[in-house]
Amino acid sequence: MEPELTRRLRQQRLIAEFGVFALREPALQPALDRAAHCVVEGLGCPFAKVLEHLPAENRLLVRAGVGWRPGVVGTATVGGDLESPAGYALHTGQPVLSNHLDGESRFRTPALMAEHGVRRAINVVVRGDGASFGVLEADSTDRGEFCADDIHFLQALANTLAVAIEREAARREAGRQQELLLREIHHRVKNSLQLVQSTLSLQARFEAEPARTHLEEAAARVKTIAAVHDRLYRGSSLGEIEMSVYLEGLIADLRASLADTAQGCGIDLVGADRDTWPADDAPAFGLVVTELITNALKYGKGTVRVRFRRLERAAELSVEDNGPGFPPDFDPRCSRGLGMRVVAALAKPPRAAVEIDRAAPGGRVVVRFNRES
Structure with missing residues (x-):
């Protein structure tokens, strides 16, 4: 005992x-x-x-x-x-x-x-x-x-x-309250972006060329930003995102919003590795893929194919089509087109890099995003 x-x-x-x-x-x-x-x-x-x-x-x-x-x-x-x-x-x-x-x-x-x-x-x-x-x-x-x-x-x-x-x-409870507050903020941001887009579209109706075209393009890009923002904050977590799920949903949205531009051409996510990234990086991913898809629909041919690969300490996003490709001297960092300039601005070293894949049979743009240390 x-x-x-x-x-x-x-x-x-x-x-x-x-x-x-x-x-x-x-x-x-x-x-x-x-x-x-x-x-x-x-x-x-x-x-x-x-x-x-x-x-x-x-x-x-x-x-x-x-x-x-x-x-x-x-x-x-x-x-x-x-x-x-x-x-x-x-x-x-x-x-x-x-x-x-x-x-x-x-x-x-x-x-x-x-x-x-x-x-x-x-x-x-x-x-x-x-x-x-x-x-x-x-x-x-x-x-x-x-x-x-x-x-x-x-x-x-x-x-x-x-x-x-x-x-x-x-x-x-503190986490729940913070998430509710963030979702309310993001909802208001989305509504504000939609208001800006509507204002630009309305103004374009009363302008002559070339101002009308510029206003319509600006409205389209604001609409794109709103769509990217909305897709990002539909997720279950506001701190990080699963890229394959995010891209799949975003591309589904783009099929609907770019139907007139596509003129029957498809947009396919042909491969996406499962990979989690901070939510702060998601807008850059979303805007880059949106601009590249839009350019491919305008200047390329056939189905636009999107791939996302997980790399060590990085990720690779590519968009390709069956068109004639880019001119031999084309440099995305020196492009005069607004879409490619947006891509180049979002994919600046050291966090990212953009390049043209000259070996591809059509047009193929590859963007590499590096993780923060």
């Missing part, structure tokens, strides 16, 4: 160590896992679990645990009503200690505990200032007894865990 003093000193050490760990660990799941391990070590029991309350189902999900068969943690649930030990603790707000589950009249023994031969258990509520997260539980298969001091140990762990849970909830 372990001396009582040794047992309590070990529990105090575990409480202190868990407090430091929970404060330093930014993610919640490791804290849940560590809490379960502390329970097992501190009480000398073979089983422990952290249960999260699922109000819609009135069940308690095993979020973390020690000793259970594979497949239990993250999947198994127990009843969240007053008929289970954990549910009883959750609803009454009081710790539940039972050293003889088979003789209990207050609640039934959940099937999960019966399956593992659990004879006695302690349940304490994990609750901060708000609603209860769930229950921290210790389970044992022997005929020994838990005592009031064991409840105090378990409750100390649960209280520390509640602080970590509230911190995680506050972090998620």
Whole structure:
């Protein structure tokens, strides 16, 4: 039999160590896992679990645990009503200690505990200032007894865990509010761009050549910027984008918006590696591919083909068609065309570079984007 003093000193050490760990660990799941391990070590029991309350189902999900068969943690649930030990603790707000589950009249023994031969258990509520997260539980298969001091140990762990849970909830809420604010800003930017495009288009109707053409081109480019912006911020994350998904959606938009320019020619994304880039880089990708596709539809022939390749510390974007190609002395950095000048401006060294692939049978432009160190 372990001396009582040794047992309590070990529990105090575990409480202190868990407090430091929970404060330093930014993610919640490791804290849940560590809490379960502390329970097992501190009480000398073979089983422990952290249960999260699922109000819609009135069940308690095993979020973390020690000793259970594979497949239990993250999947198994127990009843969240007053008929289970954990549910009883959750609803009454009081710790539940039972050293003889088979003789209990207050609640039934959940099937999960019966399956593992659990004879006695302690349940304490994990609750901060708000609603209860769930229950921290210790389970044992022997005929020994838990005592009031064991409840105090378990409750100390649960209280520390509640602080970590509230911190995680506050972090998620702050992130959600920030994302809502950013989406509102981007929505207003898109509306402003559409207003500018409409104003330019309206003005062009009342101007003679060549001013009319210049205004129409300016309106078309503002529309392109608005489309690129809209496509970028339709994604699930505002911090980064999956390039293959982004380009696929953008090209689908361009097929519709450039239908008059295309005059029956197709626009195909013939290859796109999966690659994640910061969202700040996406507008440059989008505008470059839009300008290159527009130029290919105007001056090339056949289907316009777009490729995106992932390279080490870089990415390569190419647009090609079946037309006659570029003149031998053509330099995109010295082009007088607005579209190619936009591409050259967005693909300036050292972050990017643009070149003409002279070996291609038609017109092919390759743009390489380097990742920031």
